[in-house]
Amino acid sequence: MSARGGAAVSVEERLDITDLVSMHGHLVDDGELGRLEELFTPDVVYDVSDLGGGRLLGVAAVREAALALGAGNPIAHHVTNVVVGESADGRVRVRSKGLGVMADGSCGSVSYDDTVVRTPEGWRICHRRVSARRVPLKGLGAPAS
Secondary structure (H helix, E strand, O other), rough: OOOOOOOOOHHHHHHHHHHHHHHHHHHHHHHHHHHHHOOOEEEEEEEEEEHHEEEOOHHHHHHHHHHHHHOOOOOEEEEEEEEEEEHHHEEEEEEEEEEEEOOOOEEEEEEEEEEEEEOOOOEEEEEEEEEEEEHHHHHHOOOOO
């Protein structure tokens, strides 16, 4: 047990969870939306409210939203800075950064806050919150308006 009361996540579990989070970009960028069940629980909550997309409930809603966005999707999703937290109640918190490259060459940055759980099929994301990075230091030190 850790000082925070959660169970330590093993090195093997960390590797598996990091691979899970990293696989998102590969599957989406390759258009393999039929494989999203390899990433998410069937009842995933995928919160893209900060990007104007609301809260998507379930894998089918995530798939439909990607298809509806069509050419508005990034052509490349890059995940980096993956930090795997401690386990609590069988859930593991994961925070990572994402870079999205658009067809016109522009790019944006997001933070992913995930909750992952172990299922009979392996680790899956049951909750994801995507937050856009719009200002340096999250506004800290910005001049008063």
